[in-house]
Amino acid sequence: MLDQLEQKARQALDATPDSDALAAWHRHYLGKKGAATQMLRSVSALPPEERPAFGQAVNRLKRALETAFEARQAVIQRQEMEQQLASGAIDVTLSGRPTGPGHLHLTTQTLRQIYAIFAGMGFQVYEAPDVETDELNFGLLNMPPEHPARDMWDTFWIGDQVLLRTHTSPGQIRVMRERYPEPIRVILPGKCYRYEQITARAEHQFYQVEGLAVGRGIQMTDLIGTLTEFARRFYEPDRRIRIRGSYFPFTEPSIEADMDCILCNGKGCRVCKYSGWLEVCGAGMVHPVVLQNGGYDPEEWSGFAFGFGVERPAMVKYGIDDIRYFYGNDLRFSTQF
Numbered sequence: 001m002l003d004q005l006e007q008k009a010r011q012a013l014d015a016t017p018d019s020d021a022l023a024a025w026h027r028h029y030l031g032k033k034g035a036a037t038q039m040l041r042s043v044s045a046l047p048p049e050e051r052p053a054f055g056q057a058v059n060r061l062k063r064a065l066e067t068a069f070e071a072r073q074a075v076i077q078r079q080e081m082e083q084q085l086a087s088g089a090i091d092v093t094l095s096g097r098p099t100g101p102g103h104l105h106l107t108t109q110t111l112r113q114i115y116a117i118f119a120g121m122g123f124q125v126y127e128a129p130d131v132e133t134d135e136l137n138f139g140l141l142n143m144p145p146e147h148p149a150r151d152m153w154d155t156f157w158i159g160d161q162v163l164l165r166t167h168t169s170p171g172q173i174r175v176m177r178e179r180y181p182e183p184i185r186v187i188l189p190g191k192c193y194r195y196e197q198i199t200a201r202a203e204h205q206f207y208q209v210e211g212l213a214v215g216r217g218i219q220m221t222d223l224i225g226t227l228t229e230f231a232r233r234f235y236e237p238d239r240r241i242r243i244r245g246s247y248f249p250f251t252e253p254s255i256e257a258d259m260d261c262i263l264c265n266g267k268g269c270r271v272c273k274y275s276g277w278l279e280v281c282g283a284g285m286v287h288p289v290v291l292q293n294g295g296y297d298p299e300e301w302s303g304f305a306f307g308f309g310v311e312r313p314a315m316v317k318y319g320i321d322d323i324r325y326f327y328g329n330d331l332r333f334s335t336q337f
């Protein structure tokens, strides 16, 4: 019975002249009420021991007919296209649909705003590589092997001593070694990578901007002034900054800077977790060991450093509630900025 059905179906398929006939064939044999589907329904009329084998055979037949259908469809589509071209029904000189101009990604726009603000304070942009050594990412930043602070950064390892940088801080060493004995005022933007759970606030790839100033007589007040100026220019002119003590192995003392919440003006809301403050960055005075590793004598030189994310400040500024939108490649998001 199944063999007969298959033979009949194949003959009818070979005889279909055009896509309308092909669609009718598909309805007749493979549609919801088609012959093969009816066959499958009739399984309940069989004695129980015959049902599995019969069911499998019908499914095999359906798959075989689907494959044959697709092959025939390709032939008919090609024939019809050739006929249309020959009869001039397709105007190949018609211009295509416009795709519309592209524009800069929100991250790039934000980075450029940050460059402009720091350029106004005399900071140059210095670029360092994404692929780093263990020594630069950790060791020379005062975190020798087995230092517990390494656990603060979950790391993608590429080789034994090679990794994707977990922060932009290794660039501090590179720029110091290159610029010694000049004073330094740079920002180091770039992508960072962390072997982290992706959530509404955390990506495994994100951007940071590092800042580094090295000179004679640089003090904590210079750092606080620079961060306050940045917050006022990036967000709004009357923003306030507060400083908390913190810990990073490469700065001493270390601080974290918060800004009064832009959404509730410090009163407390969901975004600032009812604290009235939003974290701006980690920062501090460059640790004497790090200055030394960069070639600068800490008896003579001092400096400050800071590092902040790029996506999170953009989220606050533009009211974006999920970091995953940034690299989701959805035009409904990207075209809003």
Ligand code: FA5
Pocket: 166, 167, 168, 169, 194, 196, 201, 202, 203, 204, 205, 206, 208, 210, 248, 251, 279, 280, 281, 282, 283, 284, 305, 306, 307, 308, 309, 310, 311, 312, 313, 323
């Ligand atoms: C650091 O990475 C330090 N290197 C910062 C620093 C530089 C301190 C210089 C002192 C001197 P932290 O791990 O807190 O610190 O990251 C800094 C910022 O990166 C965070 O405030 C956040 O804005 C951003 N960030 C960190 N992890 C993620 C993530 N998974 N997704 C998105 N942004 C992130």
